[in-house]
Amino acid sequence: MDLESLSIFRAVVHEGGILKAARKLHRVPSSVTTRIQQLEASLGAELFHRDRQRLHLSPRGQVLLDYADRLLSLSDEARQAVVGGAPSGVLRIGALESTTASRLPAVLAAYHRRYPEVRVELSTGTNDALLAALVARRIDAAFIVEAPADRSLATMPLFRxxxxxxxxxxxxxxxxxxxxxxxxxxxxxxxxxxxxxxxxxxxxxxxxxxxxxxxxxxxxxxxxxxxxxxxxxxxxxxxxxxxxxxxxxxxxxxxxxxxVTPLVWRAGEVPPALAALQESLRLAEPA
Known part of the structure; x- marks a missing residue:
């Protein structure tokens, strides 16, 4: 089991299948299929239930996904700590549609200019859907309205x-x-x-x-x-x-x-790209 295999596995889960993952990773589908099969063989576990042309994450696959997210995030942090320089990689954030339309355009434009090596993936949804995605590690942080009193989550109050x-x-x-x-x-x-x-x-x-x-x-x-x-x-x-x-x-x-709209993330998990976004928000003028 290596980080590249975990990255491919995570892409298949998040993209919903081999073909979409292959397009995102710029690979041929057969290569993605082979890496998933090799990963399953090395673990001795079935990671997906196969229904004709569709893949459904198995219970063991769900367990691995949680570890894959943490290991890949930790790998990015380690690389950034050793190499230094500007943040890079992928930052996955979620936001309410209202926040996306009225607050984030200027924030994300300034962030992209300052950190062009970071690819921001933005998804929108309701307050509860975004919190569920955050807890499930499908996103790294979210702009919501109501943050639960949960010690596993950290918050930064932002937009009034x-x-x-x-x-x-x-x-x-x-x-x-x-x-x-x-x-x-x-x-x-x-x-x-x-x-x-x-x-x-x-x-x-x-x-x-x-x-x-x-x-x-x-x-x-x-x-x-x-x-x-x-x-x-x-x-x-x-x-x-x-x-x-x-x-x-x-x-x-x-x-x-x-x-007040807060930014919410998993406590103790702040990859460099997210830390850079937090710093950009702290430096921005109050909304």
């Missing part, structure tokens, strides 16, 4: 967000939850932290009779709100990034409407 209710321009002023009692709610799927904020503001009575339309894009959400389909909770910073039809934004009370 102001939340409000978005409505069509014909809607009456929204100050209390009763002002939207007849409206449908448009939101991201379950697992979205902002959706939970909205639920807490609406209260238990409203939740029981709520009509919810789930969408996965702020562009779609704002367009539906503008058309009068319902109301939505949206960070104020997001609106500045969208070319949308006219809508109204009603700020929530401070107890519900102010949130």
């Amino acid at each position: 967000e102001r939340l409000g209710i978005l409505s069509a321009v014909s809607h009456a002023p929204i100050v209390r939850a009763q002002d939207v009692q007849d409206d449908s709610v448009i939101s991201f799927p379950d697992g979205c932290a902002y959706r939970r904020v909205l639920m807490r503001w609406l209260g238990d009575r409203r939740i029981a009779s709520m009509r919810i339309l789930e969408l996965s894009s702020y562009h779609a959400i704002v367009a539906c709100v503008a058309a009068g389909t319902g109301i939505a909770l949206v960070p104020q910073a997001v609106l500045a990034t969208l070319r949308s039809p006219p809508v109204l934004w009603h700020p929530l009370p401070k107890v519900h409407g102010e949130r």
Whole structure:
């Protein structure tokens, strides 16, 4: 078992198959297949369940994936410590769609200029999906809203967000939850932290009779709100990034409407590329 084999194994898992992994690694599929077979033979364990042309990670493969992530990350750290110089390799980060649209473009552009040898892989998702990906080691860090009280995770508070209710321009002023009692709610799927904020503001009575339309894009959400389909909770910073039809934004009370987006990572696991991102964020102007 060597690091190259582990890297190929991890690519097959993350890319979802031999062909996609081969394209990403710039190898022929037969070479990737051979290395996986050799790795299984050396370990004496089946790492994948094979179903026709599809591969499904086996329980033993899941165990190896955790070690592979740690060993490859440690290898990068060791190389960086010995060689020195600027960080390199891959930095896998996750972020909410709102953070990706409104906060990260400038951050990532500056990071890329300063550390061109680092390849940033960015994925978006809900708060809960990103935390699950972080714990499962599919990403190295995440920009989320609600970080759990978990000692295995470290956090860095970053962006202050102001939340409000978005409505069509014909809607009456929204100050209390009763002002939207007849409206449908448009939101991201379950697992979205902002959706939970909205639920807490609406209260238990409203939740029981709520009509919810789930969408996965702020562009779609704002367009539906503008058309009068319902109301939505949206960070104020997001609106500045969208070319949308006219809508109204009603700020929530401070107890519900102010949130701080943190960067979260696994405690004690800070590869050079992530340390460089953290330093860049510390030096940036407060948002």
